[in-house]
Amino acid sequence: MIYQHWPQKLSTQIEVLAVKLPGRGERFMEQPLVHLDEMIDRLLHEIMPYTDKPLALFGHSMGAMIAFELARKLSASRTGQLSHLFVSAFSAVHLPRPKKGRHLLSDEELKLELRQLNGTNEELLNHAELMELYMPVIRADLELCDTYQFRPGEPLDCGITAIGGRKDVGIHEDDLDAWRIHTSRGFELHMLQGDHFFLHPEADLLLRILEHSLGKQ
Incomplete structure (x- = not known):
């Protein structure tokens, strides 16, 4: 539901494919997933038909962790062209979980x-x-x-943009800046106004950041 208005606000050159996990919306009666490896395998299967074009992944909070591991899986499978990873409101995965x-x-x-x-x-x-x-x-x-158990590996061969809220009590700027070690390409960090859910009040600015980053690909 967070992403339902993104297609109207983003450039027509960008197609939005929103993920709805089991247990949400019309999938409410399905059993939620609690094992990340299973989730990533299922996501990889679903995303395969869309890997014939440049693909960017965006994840907010838990979604950032999922997007990162999916990016790793895509890179390991050498399928498609992963152009960028956006991680929002989640500490770099190698850091200890508080x-x-x-x-x-x-x-x-x-x-x-x-x-x-x-x-x-x-x-x-x-x-x-x-x-x-x-x-x-x-x-x-x-x-x-x-x-979740982070497993060390090679940095991703795509740029990473980390985004956070200045008033997020649990995720600080240093936690987001630490994402830079997970890319062999460019890294950017943007701190927006708001708390952990800054992506609601700051939606327009967030989408401009996404467009700017994707426009440089």
């Missing part, structure tokens, strides 16, 4: 964690029945992040 075991928190502790991120509507957080439906998906996402 919080683990969040998927094991109690419901109240998890709600407090979500409030600190400021990305979940307060009305939803206070709606017991809806939260009971969403909690399994939230816990699955956190388990995916908490159990």
Whole structure:
């Protein structure tokens, strides 16, 4: 849903292919994935028909981790032309994770964690029945992040742009700048106004950054 307006705001030269993971939207009844390797394999299968053109990957928060590992898999398979990787609101993957075991928190502790991120509507957080439906998906996402094990490898042969929010209490500028070691090409860092979910209020500026980076390919 975050990306539904991007096609209208981006250049017609850029086609937006948004990923909807199991457990979301019309896939709500599907079991969420908690193992990253399985997710990457399934994503690689789905993305193959689109690798006949230059391909860039964008991921926000957990999506940045997924996009990075998918970029690695694409590079290893020598399939298509990976032109750029955009990582948003997520610390460089080789850094120690400051919080683990969040998927094991109690419901109240998890709600407090979500409030600190400021990305979940307060009305939803206070709606017991809806939260009971969403909690399994939230816990699955956190388990995916908490159990992620970075494996050292060669830097990507594509540029990386890291983007963060100046008021993000969990992801700091140094954490984002550390992404630079994962590319053998160019690296850029952009800090925007806002917190962990800056991509909502700063959507227009974010899309200009994407267009500028892709225009240099």
